Each structure stands twice: as structure tokens, then as C-alpha cells.
Amino acid sequence: MINLAGRDILHGWGKFAFTGLGLGLLVGVTLSMAGIYRGLVDDGRVLLQNGGADLWVVQRDTLGPYAEPSSVRDDAWRSLLAVRGVAAAGNVTYLTMQIPHERGDVRVMLVGFEPGQPGEPGFLVAGRPVTRSHYEAVADLRAGFRLGERIRIRRHEYTVVGLTRRMVSSGGDPMVFVPLRDAQEVQFTKDNDALVNERARTAANPAFNRPGVPGLLEAVQASQSASRSVNAVLLRLAPHADEAVVAREIRRWKHLEAYTRADMDEIVVAKLIATSSRQIFMFLVILAVVSAAIVAFIIYTMTLGKIREIAVLKLIGAKNRTIAAMILQQALGLGLIAFLVGKTAATLWAPIFPKYVLLLPGDAVLGAALVLAICALASLVAIRAALRVDPATAIGG
Amino acid sequence: MDTAIEIRGLAKRYGEGDAAVDALKGVDMSVAPGEVVGLIGPSGSGKTTLLKCLGAVIEPTAGRMALGGETIYDGGWKVADLRALRRDRIGFVFQAPYLIPFLDVTDNVALLPMLAGVPDGEARDRAREMLAALDVGHRSRALVSQLSGGEQQRVAIARALVNRPPVILADEPTAPLDSERALTVVRILNEMAQRFGTAIIVVTHDEKIIPTFRRIYHIRDGRTYEEAGEARAA
Numbered sequence: 221m222i223n224l225a226g227r228d229i230l231h232g233w234g235k236f237a238f239t240g241l242g243l244g245l246l247v248g249v250t251l252s253m254a255g256i257y258r259g260l261v262d263d264g265r266v267l268l269q270n271g272g273a274d275l276w277v278v279q280r281d282t283l284g285p286y287a288e289p290s291s292v293r294d295d296a297w298r299s300l301l302a303v304r305g306v307a308a309a310g311n312v313t314y315l316t317m318q319i320p321h322e323r324g325d326v327r328v329m330l331v332g333f334e335p336g337q338p339g340e341p342g343f344l345v346a347g348r349p350v351t352r353s354h355y356e357a358v359a360d361l362r363a364g365f366r367l368g369e370r371i372r373i374r375r376h377e378y379t380v381v382g383l384t385r386r387m388v389s390s391g392g393d394p395m396v397f398v399p400l401r402d403a404q405e406v407q408f409t410k411d412n413d414a415l416v417n418e419r420a421r422t423a424a425n426p427a428f429n430r431p432g433v434p435g436l437l438e439a440v441q442a443s444q445s446a447s448r449s450v451n452a453v454l455l456r457l458a459p460h461a462d463e464a465v466v467a468r469e470i471r472r473w474k475h476l477e478a479y480t481r482a483d484m485d486e487i488v489v490a491k492l493i494a495t496s497s498r499q500i501f502m503f504l505v506i507l508a509v510v511s512a513a514i515v516a517f518i519i520y521t522m523t524l525g526k527i528r529e530i531a532v533l534k535l536i537g538a539k540n541r542t543i544a545a546m547i548l549q550q551a552l553g554l555g556l557i558a559f560l561v562g563k564t565a566a567t568l569w570a571p572i573f574p575k576y577v578l579l580l581p582g583d584a585v586l587g588a589a590l591v592l593a594i595c596a597l598a599s600l601v602a603i604r605a606a607l608r609v610d611p612a613t614a615i616g617g
Numbered sequence: 618m619d620t621a622i623e624i625r626g627l628a629k630r631y632g633e634g635d636a637a638v639d640a641l642k643g644v645d646m647s648v649a650p651g652e653v654v655g656l657i658g659p660s661g662s663g664k665t666t667l668l669k670c671l672g673a674v675i676e677p678t679a680g681r682m683a684l685g686g687e688t689i690y691d692g693g694w695k696v697a698d699l700r701a702l703r704r705d706r707i708g709f710v711f712q713a714p715y716l717i718p719f720l721d722v723t724d725n726v727a728l729l730p731m732l733a734g735v736p737d738g739e740a741r742d743r744a745r746e747m748l749a750a751l752d753v754g755h756r757s758r759a760l761v762s763q764l765s766g767g768e769q770q771r772v773a774i775a776r777a778l779v780n781r782p783p784v785i786l787a788d789e790p791t792a793p794l795d796s797e798r799a800l801t802v803v804r805i806l807n808e809m810a811q812r813f814g815t816a817i818i819v820v821t822h823d824e825k826i827i828p829t830f831r832r833i834y835h836i837r838d839g840r841t842y843e844e845a846g847e848a849r850a851a
Contacts, residue, residue: 221732222728227720228719232719528715529718532715533717535672536703536732536776537701537729537733539700539732611674611703612674614709615665615709615711615788
């Protein structure tokens with residue numbers, strides 16, 4: 221039996237291809253939206269993976285360090301290292317900021333870390349690790365910095381000595397790793413004018429400036445200008461250590477909050493990016509509905525253009541299922557073309573997006589199934605119209 | 618005489634109550650195998666309704682119809698599968714050829730036997746044979762859009778004949794053609810009727826071809842009146 225749908229498509233391939241192209245761009249947008257959502261989730265997950273930590277110790281009653289501000293004294297790591305099961309502890313600071321660059325300001329997450337401890341960049345794709353105590357940086361490729369380039373962060377210039385990849389914040393901002401002390405200074409140290417003002421205010425306070433207590437004022441002022449806080453302490457556990465038990469110990473005895481990887485995953489994915497992901501999901505749903513409506517309209521219009529042929533087919537004895545199969549196959553053919561165009565388009569334009577777009581093969585398969593299902597459903601309206609065509613209309617009168 | 622088409626007291630009413638319209642009011646007609654008869658009448662006389670009833674696409678209200686001696690309607694359809702009846706036992710030729718534009722000439726004709734379950738190869742052989750008989754065999758690979766009006770109408774006739782139906786219903790088949798082509802189509806219909814023993818009813822307004830029919834049925838106000846060729850010649 222002749223494949224009527226295939227012949228019709230071949231006969232009017234130009235019209236069919238253009239329709240498929242238009243629909244494909246819509247499918248491409250839908251796939252990109254799914255990719256943006258996946259990228260958002262993946263950004264959150266790589267943030268957790270890249271630190272190489274098993275536990276995140278943060279200020280009590282906070283969801284820090286990513287979802288809420290957290291401040292922990294920078295000597296807390298010593299006592300944490302003494303907890304049974306803890307193999308390594310590293311102080312970290314996180315600060316999202318703008319860094320001036322020749323191509324304009326670059327928004328980055330500045331990470332302060334201790335070399336060799338949890339929190340340092342997991343791998344480099346170029347250059348070397350930070351080896352000096354100050355003014356060296358490792359940057360994510362997405363920041364656009366070059367090896368050897370000097371970048372200005374607040375008061376000081378840093379040399380980019382290494383480049384890494386896929387080290388981003390949950391918001392997709394590229395990370396720039398600098399030594400902890402530098403990061404603390406950037407985050408917590410006030411500028412000169414503020415320091416002068418603060419010293420004057422302290423000196424004017426009789427509680428701190430007692431004539432009979434030499435050295436008190438200097439000690440207070442020194443403590444005010446020094447930065448002794450970090451945002452979190454990342455812990456790496458010994459093999460076979462139970463992270464839940466260690467976390468419970470820390471909460472019980474150290475008066476700090478400790479989150480396991482599962483807890484952090486919940487915080488980052490379910491809380492931090494929940495609104496964004498819901499927003500994208502809603503947009504995906506609307507796009508799917510719009511796509512379905514457009515497919516239905518296109519298939520319906522294409523079918524109405526063949527009413528006379530359908531009437532003749534019915535008059536000469538074609539079964540309803542032959543006509544329904546023709547329309548369904550055309551709808552599926554259109555869906556297939558649209559998916560291929562959409563997948564190609566989404567793959568081509570994904571790297572242009574400023575944030576990470578993760579196109580998963582599983583999503584592509586699901587997308588193809590959904591597109592075909594939508595096309596099949598959309599064709600029902602056209603099939604219904606075709607089956608209602610009276611064969612008598614072929615005779616006229 | 619054997620009859621390919623036998624109609625007695627056929628009636629068709631559209632609508633009900635005060636809005637009812639009697640399109641056919643007791644039509645009688647008989648056509649022998651191999652015979653080509655004309656059916657003429659003014660607009661609104663019931664020609665198309667009669668053709669639709671004969672083509673089993675609308676149901677009459679009363680009367681009896683038989684094809685090849687088998688009653689297909691007698692106060693109700695006597696055939697379970699009207700689609701198969703149309704496909705296997707009735708051929709249709711329309712005012713416009715209404716060929717499927719996305720199929721080539723061979724497949725336009727072969728589609729009918731394929732729909733009847735004939736294997737593709739055999740269906741195409743039959744189609745080519747029929748196209749050759751109608752002198753359009755050389756255009757068998759052409760698309761419909763590449764044919765002239767006369768060629769398209771020949772292909773439409775080939776499609777109507779390919780399943781060798783005992784009956785062909787032709788609705789104004791020469792309307793879009795000039796005199797020469799119109800007479801050619803009628804000649805072909807007569808030849809095919811003779812060759813395959815097919816009874817053909819040609820609905821027409823075309824003054825050019827009316828003299829070619831040996832028998833004509835006039836239809837007026839839903840009733841038919843037969844006029845023999847000899848009577849017309851007189």
C-alpha cells in the first residue's frame with residue numbers, strides 16, 4: 221500500500237520543511253529552557269562537588285554558606301579537626317562581587333581557600349595552583365581571564381596563575397580562588413576612611429580609652445580592624461566515618477551547624493534555586509501548551525487544505541483508518557523534523573547563553589517523545605475533521 | 618434484458634416537516650451492461666441527488682436499487698459495507714478529475730486496487746494496463762500537475778475503471794473540456810463500456826455530447842423521463 225503521508229510530504233517538502241523549521245525553533249526554545257533548568261541544578265551540584273567536602277560547618281541556625289550568610293571564627297577548624305572521623309578541615313569564604321576587566325565588569329564568586337584543604341579548586345585546566353600566600357588567583361574559564369593576566373580585586377592586583385572549569389556559584393557566576401587571608405581582607409576589612417572613623421569613635425568611648433589601662437585602646441582597635449571570620453569550614457571525613465554521626469557531634473559539642481552533602485543538596489537545589497526552577501518549569505509548561513496548539517493548528521490547516529482529496533479517497537473506498545493514518549503520520553513526520561531542527565538549534569545556541577545550559581541526552585529523548593506525543597494528540601482534531609468529511613462532497617451538487 | 622442498474626420508485630427527501638424537500642419523487646431507471654446513458658436536467662432537478670444515491674453516499678428515503686441483479690437498497694441498505702461497494706462495484710468520474718496531487722499517474726490509478734487489498738505490484742500492472750488502454754500510458758510517471766486537462770480526465774476514467782466495476786457514474790465529465798476533448802472523452806467512455814461491459818451514467822449539461830447518447834434520461838422535479846435516441850433523431 222502506498223504511504224500517502226510520505227508521498228504528500230515528498231510532494232510538498234518545501235512547505236513541510238519550512239513548517240517543520242518554524243516549529244523546530246519553538247521546540248529548540250523548549251529544549252533550551254529544559255537545558256537552562258538542568259544547568260541551574262548542575263551549577264548548584266558542581267558547587268558542592270568542587271569543594272571536595274563531606275561536611276559543611278556553618279554558623280548555627282543558618283542555611284549558610286550558599287543560601288544564607290554565615291560567619292564562623294577562623295580558628296574553629298582546630299577544634300573541628302579533633303572530632304572523631306574528621307580527616308581534614310579547611311576555612312572558606314565566599315563573596316559574590318564585580319571585578320573590573322577590559323571587556324567590562326565581570327561578576328564572579330570570590331572564594332578564599334587554604335591550599336591543600338577542602339575548598340580548594342579540584343583541578344586545573346591550565347597554569348598552576350596558587351603557591352604564594354598573597355595576590356595569586358585561579359579563575360574559572362567562564363570569567364574570561366587569561367593566564368598571567370593581572371586583575372584588580374578591591375585594593376590589590378592579583379595575577380591569574382591557573383585556570384579551571386565548571387567551578388561556578390549556584391547562580392552560575394564563575395569562581396575566582398584567592399588565598400584565604402586575601403579573601404578575608406576583601407570581605408571583612410573596612411576601607412581606610414572607615415577605619416579612621418571607627419578608631420576615632422572607639423577612642424571617644426571612655427569604656428575603651430581608660431587612662432589607667434594602657435594598651436586597652438590599641439588592643440580594641442586592632443581587634444576591630446582584623447578579620448577573623450570565615451563563612452564556613454569544609455570538612456573531609458576519614459574513610460568509613462559516618463557523616464551523620466560526625467555532624468551530630470559537631471552540632472552537640474561545637475555549637476555550630478553541620479550539613480551533610482545530602483543536606484546541602486537539599487538546601488541548594490530545593491531551597492536556593494527552587495523559585496527559579498519553578499519559574500522555568502512554568503515557562504516550559506506554557507511553551508509545551510503553545511507548541512501543542514500551534515502543531516494542532518498547522519495539522520488542522522494542512523488537513524483542511526486536502527478536504528477534497530480526503531472526500532475523494534473516502535468516496536473511492538479508503539478506510540477511515542487509512543485517512544487517519546495519513547494525517548497521524550504527517551503529524552509525526554512534522555514532529556520529527558521539528559525535533560531534529562529544535563535539537564540542532566538548541567545544541568548550536570547553548571554555548572552562546574551567558575549561563576550554563578546543560579542538554580542531557582535523557583531530556584532529548586524525553587523531548588522527542590513529548591513532541592511526538594503532542595503531535596499525535598494535536599492531529600486528533602484534524603483526524604476528527606477528516607473523518608467527518610462527507611464523501612458526497614466529492615460529487616458536489 | 619440483463620440490467621447493470623435497476624432503479625424503481627427511488628425517492629429522497631431532505632429535511633422534515635414544513636422544511637422537507639423532495640429531491641427525488643419516484644425515479645425509475647435501468648441501464649444495461651455496456652450501455653452509456655445520459656442523465657440531463659436543469660439545476661435543482663435532482664441529478665446530483667440521484668447520483669449520490671446510486672453511489673451509495675447518501676441513503677434514499679424509499680424505493681429500490683439493484684446493481685448487476687443484486688438489490689443494494691430496498692427501503693434500507695441491503696449491503697453491509699457501503700465503502701467496499703463503492704470501491705469494488707462503482708466507479709466515479711467527476712467534473713474535475715480530483716486526482717491525488719501528491720501521487721503520480723500510475724499510483725493515482727493503482728490506489729483503488731491497493732485499497733481493495735491487491736498487492737502493490739499487481740495493482741500497478743493493472744493501472745499501467747488501463748492507462749495504456751486510455752492512451753495515457755506514456756505519462757504514467759508524471760505528476761498530476763504535469764498533465765493537460767484532457768489527460769487528467771483520462772487518468773480519472775482509468776481510475777474509475779481499474780477495478781472493473783459494473784457501474785460508472787460520471788458527473789459532468791466533459792464540463793471543463795473543449796469540444797474536441799469532450800467528444801474524445803465520450804468516445805473513450807463508450808469504448809470502455811463496450812470493452813468491459815460497464816454500464817455508464819453520464820450526468821451532463823453539455824450540448825456537444827448529448828447527441829452521442831443512444832438513450833437519455835431527463836430528470837425534472839425529481840422524476841425521470843426516458844428519451845430514446847431514435848426519438849431524438851426524429
